[in-house]
Amino acid sequence: MEECILCGGNSERDNDFVTCETCGKYFKNSDANASLEKLAPYKRINLIQQIIAFNAERITPTYVPGTAYKLHYDRSIHPDTLFYIGLDSPRINQPILHSEKPLALLRMFCEKMKDQGPFDVLKRTNREFYSVAIDPEKEANEWLMLLIERGWLAGEYKKGATDFVFGDITISALGWEVYEREFGSIQSRDVFIAMDFNLPDRQNIQEAIKRACAANKFEAQTIDEHQSTGSIPDEMLAKIHHSRFMVAEFTNQNRGVYFEAGYAMGRKIPVIWTVKKEEMANIHFDINHFNHITWGTLAELEEKLKNRIAAVILA
Numbered sequence: 666m667e668e669c670i671l672c673g674g675n676s677e678r679d680n681d682f683v684t685c686e687t688c689g690k691y692f693k694n695s696d697a698n699a700s701l702e703k704l705a706p707y708k709r710i711n712l713i714q715q716i717i718a719f720n721a722e723r724i725t726p727t728y729v730p731g732t733a734y735k736l737h738y739d740r741s742i743h744p745d746t747l748f749y750i751g752l753d754s755p756r757i758n759q760p761i762l763h764s765e766k767p768l769a770l771l772r773m774f775c776e777k778m779k780d781q782g783p784f785d786v787l788k789r790t791n792r793e794f795y796s797v798a799i800d801p802e803k804e805a806n807e808w809l810m811l812l813i814e815r816g817w818l819a820g821e822y823k824k825g826a827t828d829f830v831f832g833d834i835t836i837s838a839l840g841w842e843v844y845e846r847e848f849g850s851i852q853s854r855d856v857f858i859a860m861d862f863n864l865p866d867r868q869n870i871q872e873a874i875k876r877a878c879a880a881n882k883f884e885a886q887t888i889d890e891h892q893s894t895g896s897i898p899d900e901m902l903a904k905i906h907h908s909r910f911m912v913a914e915f916t917n918q919n920r921g922v923y924f925e926a927g928y929a930m931g932r933k934i935p936v937i938w939t940v941k942k943e944e945m946a947n948i949h950f951d952i953n954h955f956n957h958i959t960w961g962t963l964a965e966l967e968e969k970l971k972n973r974i975a976a977v978i979l980a
């Protein structure tokens with residue numbers, strides 16, 4: 666057991682590989698130690714938030730000096746997909762937008778409580794605060810107080826000698842209303858399939874995706890199956906907005922698929938990326954760091970997708 670260089674919490678270290686109770690799993694290249702120790706506070710928060718997000722996608726980030734930013738698929742080195750991230754890369758240096766924190770925090774709490782009573786008491790962990798770029802020691806209480814003042818959370822608090830003291834906190838009815846209006850229904854069982862309709866094997870690919878979703882009790886649709894008199898783009902955006910997640914199939918590099926996946930990400934709808942093995946090299950570099958499911962046969966697509974949905978969406 667030793668102190669995590671990032672959060673100061675309990676961690677186990679095996680050479681360069683760190684498993685921290687709060688941050689999760691990451692590699693800390695020894696060349697990067699000096700830079701990690703004098704990392705500016707906001708970069709440290711970016712980094713921990715990034716580790717949590719990567720781990721959720723089954724990726725273990727590796728921190729190195731410089732500006733590298735690349736995926737490494739060599740599973741002989743490590744069973745997870747690795748991602749090399751330079752400590753001087755833009756991903757670590759991006760400013761944190763404080764104005765986004767109230768909604769991000771509400772969203773995180775609502776999604777955490779989705780399988781419990783809507784007004785059950787919220788238990789809070791440091792990891793959860795880091796997942797929305799909030800330092801649990803330095804700012805979490807201020808944001809909690811703001812959410813209570815807005816009426817999104819219900820609970821008592823008082824200002825103690827050095828910090829705020831909170832009683833039990835729950836999500837309020839207004840909080841749920843705001844969340845569902847902003848982020849669509851968490852109970853949705855709909856899945857949006859984005860893919861090139863001109864693929865020669867399109868029908869079979871679509872059926873494989875549908876079976877993988879159905880195995881996890883989701884109903885997947887492409888837009889052309891969704892009958893309506895409305896114009897396709899508006900209807901398509903609404904459909905994406907109300908989906909629990911999207912499966913974006915990039916085989917054939919259709920520009921519409923890039924657009925739809927970008928829209929879903931902007932709306933914070935999870936995207937599962939799939940592409941035929943031989944086309945992985947053609948994937949645009951803006952998205953090639955996402956953990957794509959690469960497939961050869963339809964059976965392989967169905968099996969990997971089924972497992973990814975269970976691991977990432979239902980986890």
Ligand SMILES: [Zn+2]
Nearest residue numbers: 669672685688
């Ligand atoms: Zn840590």
